[in-house]
Amino acid sequence: MKVLVLCVLVAAAAAWPSFSEEIGVHFQNDAGGSDNAHKQQDINHLLDKIYEPTKYPDLKEIAENFNPVGDTSIYNDQGAAAETLMKELTDHRLLEKHHWFSLFNTRQREEALMLFAVLNQCKEWYCFRSNAAYFREQMNEGEFVYALYVGVIHSKLGDGIVLPPLYEITPHMFTNSEVIDKAYSAKMTQRAGTFDVSFTGTRKNKEQRVAYFGEDIGMNIHHVTWHMDFPFWWQDSYGYHLDRKGELFFWVHHQLTARFDSERLSNWMDPVDELHWDDIIHEGFAPLTSYKYGGEFPVRPDNIHFEDVDGVARVHDMEITESRIRDAIAHGYITATDGHTIDIRQPKGIEYLGDIIESSMYSSNARYYGSLHNTAHVMLGRQGDPHGKFNLPPGVMEHFETATRDPSFFRLHKYMDNIFKEHTDSFPPYTHDDLVFDGVSVDSITIDGHLTTFFDDFQYSLINAVDSGENIEDVEINARVHRLNHEEFDYKITVNNNHDDGHLATIRIFLCPIKDNNGITLSIDEARWLCLELDKFWEKLPGGTHTITRSSKDSSVTVPDMPSFQSLKQQADDAVTGGHDLDLSAYERSCGIPDRMLLPKSKPQGMEFNLYVAVTDGAKDTEGHSGDLKHGGTHAQCGVHGEDYPDNRPLGYPLERRIPDERVIDGVPNIKHTVVTIVHDPDHHA
Numbered sequence: 001m002k003v004l005v006l007c008v009l010v011a012a013a014a015a016w017p018s019f020s021e022e023i024g025v026h027f028q029n030d031a032g033g034s035d036n037a038h039k040q041q042d043i044n045h046l047l048d049k050i051y052e053p054t055k056y057p058d059l060k061e062i063a064e065n066f067n068p069v070g071d072t073s074i075y076n077d078q079g080a081a082a083e084t085l086m087k088e089l090t091d092h093r094l095l096e097k098h099h100w101f102s103l104f105n106t107r108q109r110e111e112a113l114m115l116f117a118v119l120n121q122c123k124e125w126y127c128f129r130s131n132a133a134y135f136r137e138q139m140n141e142g143e144f145v146y147a148l149y150v151g152v153i154h155s156k157l158g159d160g161i162v163l164p165p166l167y168e169i170t171p172h173m174f175t176n177s178e179v180i181d182k183a184y185s186a187k188m189t190q191r192a193g194t195f196d197v198s199f200t201g202t203r204k205n206k207e208q209r210v211a212y213f214g215e216d217i218g219m220n221i222h223h224v225t226w227h228m229d230f231p232f233w234w235q236d237s238y239g240y241h242l243d244r245k246g247e248l249f250f251w252v253h254h255q256l257t258a259r260f261d262s263e264r265l266s267n268w269m270d271p272v273d274e275l276h277w278d279d280i281i282h283e284g285f286a287p288l289t290s291y292k293y294g295g296e297f298p299v300r301p302d303n304i305h306f307e308d309v310d311g312v313a314r315v316h317d318m319e320i321t322e323s324r325i326r327d328a329i330a331h332g333y334i335t336a337t338d339g340h341t342i343d344i345r346q347p348k349g350i351e352y353l354g355d356i357i358e359s360s361m362y363s364s365n366a367r368y369y370g371s372l373h374n375t376a377h378v379m380l381g382r383q384g385d386p387h388g389k390f391n392l393p394p395g396v397m398e399h400f401e402t403a404t405r406d407p408s409f410f411r412l413h414k415y416m417d418n419i420f421k422e423h424t425d426s427f428p429p430y431t432h433d434d435l436v437f438d439g440v441s442v443d444s445i446t447i448d449g450h451l452t453t454f455f456d457d458f459q460y461s462l463i464n465a466v467d468s469g470e471n472i473e474d475v476e477i478n479a480r481v482h483r484l485n486h487e488e489f490d491y492k493i494t495v496n497n498n499h500d501d502g503h504l505a506t507i508r509i510f511l512c513p514i515k516d517n518n519g520i521t522l523s524i525d526e527a528r529w530l531c532l533e534l535d536k537f538w539e540k541l542p543g544g545t546h547t548i549t550r551s552s553k554d555s556s557v558t559v560p561d562m563p564s565f566q567s568l569k570q571q572a573d574d575a576v577t578g579g580h581d582l583d584l585s586a587y588e589r590s591c592g593i594p595d596r597m598l599l600p601k602s603k604p605q606g607m608e609f610n611l612y613v614a615v616t617d618g619a620k621d622t623e624g625h626s627g628d629l630k631h632g633g634t635h636a637q638c639g640v641h642g643e644d645y646p647d648n649r650p651l652g653y654p655l656e657r658r659i660p661d662e663r664v665i666d667g668v669p670n671i672k673h674t675v676v677t678i679v680h681d682p683d684h685h686a
C-alpha cells in the first residue's frame with residue numbers, strides 16, 4: 001500500500017509541484033488510521049455552500065491548477081472519461097451554473113454521469129478529490145452534487161465516507177418557500193432563527209392529513225438514496241452488477257405504497273386509488289416550494305385531464321406501453337430486443353418485469369416496452385405546462401427528493417404496483433410443503449415495551465440555503481419539522497428447534513392491517529398485500545426452546561437518524577487535528593426507512609394489527625452467500641452494497657403470492673401471527 005501510494009505521489013508531485021505539500025499531508029495520514037477522516041473532511045468541504053466558489057484554500061488551489069487530463073495514468077481508463085468531459089467543457093457545451101438540474105432531463109443527466117464516470121475511474125483518492133474540486137467550480141451545482149453522491153456511493157474510494165444529509169446541502173428541495181424567505185431575512189438582519197415548517201396545503205385538503213409522510217425529510221432521503229444506490233442509468237461496465245435491482249424496484253415502492261395506505265387508515269382515509277391515463281388526475285398539488293435557481297415548482301390544479309407533453313410522450317403512448325407490459329404478463333414472457341423470449345413465470349421473472357417497467361438500462365427491450373415509470377414521472381411533472389408555453393421548470397415529480405410530496409406519486413405507484421400484482425397473482429399459491437420448515441415451530445410472539453407512536457420536533461440547518469457575502473457573518477438558521485416517531489420496543493419470539501444446535505434460521509416480521517377504513521375485516525389475501533415489512537434477519541437457533549430478543553432499533557428495513565452536516569464537519573476536523581480514527585460506519589448507508597417511522601401512526605384509541613413472524617430455513621435461504629449475518633444492516637430493501645442480495649427467497653416471502661385459503665398458512669408451525677395494538681399519543685413530547 002505504502003509503495004503504491006508513494007509512486008502516485010511522486011508522479012503527482014512531479015506533474016503539479018504546488019500540490020506536493022497538500023498531498024504530503026494525505027500521505028502521512030494514509031499510513032496511519034485517519035485516512036477516513038481526511039476523506040470525510042474533503043467531502044464536507046466540497047459540499048459546503050455548493051452555490052458559491054469554494055472558500056477552502058486547498059480546494060481553491062486544486063481548482064485553479066489541476067488539469068484533469070494532465071496525467072492520464074491516474075485513471076483506470078487512461079483518462080478516456082476525463083477527456084470526454086474536458087472536451088464538453090472546452091467546447092462550452094455544459095449546463096451553466098445557477099440553473100435547476102433534473103436527473104430526468106436527458107442532457108443534464110448525461111453531463112452529471114460524465115463527471116461520475118471520471119470520479120469512478122480514479123485509482124486513488126487524490127484523483128477523486130482533485131477532479132471533484134476542479135469540476136465543482138466548472139459545472140452546474142446540481143449536476144456536481146449528484147455526481148459526487150453517486151461517485152462516493154459506487155466508487156471503492158468512497159468506502160467509509162458518510163454523505164451529509166441532502167436536506168442540509170440542497171435545503172430548497174426539502175423545505176418550502178416561506179421558510180427559505182425567512183432564512184434569507186434572518187441572514188440579512190443577522191438575527192439567528194429557527195423556523196417551523198408547516199406541511200403543504202390546508203385542512204380543506206384531505207390529503208394534507210398524510211402530508212407528514214410524503215414530506216418527511218427522512219423518507220425523502222430514503223427515496224432519493226435508494227435511487228442513487230440502484231440508479232436506472234446504471235450499466236455493469238461501471239464496475240459491478242446491481243443484484244435484484246428490478247425486483248427491489250418493485251419491493252421498495254410496494255412498501256412505500258403499503259406504508260402510505262396504512263398512514264391513511266389511521267387518518268380516516270381510504271387507500272390510494274390508482275392512476276388511469278384515461279381518467280382525470282383527481283388531486284392537484286401546489287408545492288409552495290422554489291428552486292434555488294429557476295423559480296417556483298409548478299402547480300397542478302385538481303381534476304385536470306392528462307395532456308400529451310411535447311417532446312416527452314403522448315398519453316396514448318403510455319397506454320400502448322402499459323398494454324405491451326400487460327401482454328407480457330398474460331403471455332408469461334418478455335420479447336427481448338433480438339426477438340428471443342424470456343420466461344417470466346419463474347422466480348426471477350419479477351426481476352425482468354421490474355427492469356422493463358422502470359425502465360432501467362437492464363431492460364431487455366426498452367424500445368418495445370418503453371419506460372413506463374420514468375416517463376410517467378415526467379408526464380405528471382409537466383401537467384402544469386405540458387406544451388412549454390410558460391417555460392416552467394420541472395415539477396416535483398421530476399426529482400426523487402420531492403416526488404413523494406405530490407399525491408399523484410402514490411397514485412402512479414399504486415397503478416404500477418397493481419401491474420406487479422397481476423404478475424405475482426399469476427403464480428400458484430404456496431403449498432404446505434413449500435412453506436414448512438420441518439422441526440421448527442414459533443411458539444409465541446410478544447412485545448416488550450409499548451407500541452406507541454407520536455410526533456417529535458427536529459431541527460436542521462438552513463445555512464447552505466442562503467448566500468454568503470463579504471462582511472456578512474453566518475448566523476444560525478434552522479428549520480424545525482414535525483416528524484413521526486415511536487417508542488423503542490423489543491420482539492420476543494419463542495422458537496422450538498428440533499434440528500442440530502446452531503441451525504441457521506431466517507426471521508421475517510410483517511405488520512398487517514386487520515380492518516379496512518370502513519371497519520370491515522380484511523381477508524388474509526387482501527391484507528397480505530398491505531403488510532409492512534418490519535424486519536428480516538438471521539439467527540443461529542440452539543436446539544430445543546429458545547427465545548429470540550430483537551430490538552426495533554436493529555431492523556434491517558430502517559436506518560438511524562443521520563448526523564448533521566455540522567456534526568460531520570466537527571467529527572472529521574477533530575479526527576484530522578487529533579490524528580485519530582474516524583468511525584462513522586453506523587451511518588454509512590442512508591438508504592432505508594427512518595427508524596422512527598418503522599411503525600405506522602395509529603389512533604389515540606389504538607388500532608389492532610396482525611404481527612406475522614415467519615421462521616424459515618436460513619441455510620437454504622442464504623445458500624451461496626457469505627458475509628456476516630448482519631449484511632450491512634439495511635439489506636431488506638436496500639441490498640448489500642456491491643454484493644449479492646443475501647436472501648434467495650422472493651422479496652416479500654411468504655406473503656407475496658396469493659393466499660386463497662388461510663388454513664394453509666395457519667397450518668404451518670413455523671409461521672405464526674398475533675394481534676398487537678399500536679396507540680398514538682398526541683400529547684407525547686419527545
Ligand SMILES: [Cu+2]
Pocket residue numbers: 223227253400
Ligand atoms: Cu421511486
